[in-house]
Amino acid sequence: MVVRKERKSRKLRGRTRTMGWGRVGQHRKSGSRGGFGAVGMHKHKYLWIVKNAPRWYGKHGFTSPWSVKEEVRAINVGELDEIARRLEQEGRAVVENGLIVINTVEMGYNKVLGRGRVSGKLKVIAEYVSEEAKRKIEEAGGRVEVLE
Secondary structure, eight states: OOOOOOOHHHHTTTOOTTTTSOSTTTTSTTGGGTSSTTTTTTTTTHHHHHHHOTTSSSOOSOOOOTTTOOOOOEEEHHHHHHHHHHHHHHTSSEEETTEEEEEHHHHTOOEEEOOSOOOSOEEEEESEEOHHHHHHHHHTTOEEEEOO
């Protein structure tokens, strides 16, 4: 059976000022919601904090000082393998005992990651090397040198 009821917007056509919200001002501004924004979080909205945001107040954790943080600038072994010949031609890499020696620190990278394939024999010099990168380079007949 169809509900024969007028929608609120139709029912209120022609009414003035309050549109069903009582005396003038009862639904106006921010009084109906207890204040704008975070007003009352320590007072009448405190239960909302307890339920929804228990860590709202106070300090949590710490931020490491910038002097301690070290930025990781990484390059993948696949990229090194792709650019090895070009680096050799430019004189930025040297051939030693059949290995193309690439110093990633001089290139501006401090870590070598293991994504990609290694087809050539490389000797990679880096500050940090992931286990996967080391395994791939050594499987291809290369060597890894980690700087201290």
